[in-house]
Amino acid sequence: MQSLIDKKALIEQSVGYLFEEALLDEMLQQARLRETVTDETIIHVGDTLHMIPIVVQGSIKVSRENPDGEELLLYYIEGGDTCAMSLQCCIRKTASHIKATSMEPSVLLMFPMENMQDWMDRFPSWRAYILQSYHTRMLELMETIDEIAFMRLDERLLKYLKDQVKLLGSEELHHTHQQIADDLHSSRVVISRLLKQLEHRGIVEIHRNRIKVKDY
């Protein structure tokens, strides 16, 4: 079966080095593949999750969203990583507090939440992986808080652009100013002006729907 072979390869390459054979075998049996397109929302605020995702290809951004639909980007998840928050959400069947959006065409492995308690009990490597994930997310969250609290918006914008370039693997970003403003929880006008400044400093080139980061 073609899909089974693909799945095996994907599991091997993305998390093969993390887990023991027995767990990898079970993962192969249980995994469902999910492919996403750019800007597809994977998890909405308020969703209850039944599967826990591991990102194998591409990149996902995780944001906070208030009832008015205003957003703030919290952190990114890329290859081999999971969002530990989704685990708690799965097990306790509580609504998600975050929104997850794929930033590029991505591939996720989805595991039924029925396995979670069992895996936690039987596989030390799985426990370690989940704890590690919590820790990493916590550090990233602190970094984001620092940025919001201590950096000026123009510095934040520049860091955002650099992060996006690194994550997407291209210095050409196909974002509108409005999208950037949403991620940083600012306004389109302000982002346009700051981008213009960066352009004058020779750091970026601005085109419609396209920003080239030259100097990073």
Place this chain on the structure above:
DNA sequence: ACATTAAGTGATT
């Protein structure tokens, strides 16, 4: 040619 959407700008708070 017209409508729609993205981006630029001056003034005000």
Place this chain on the structure above:
DNA sequence: AATCACTTAATGT
């Protein structure tokens, strides 16, 4: 740094 009100530019039909 945000918001308003408006203009200009790019793109789709």
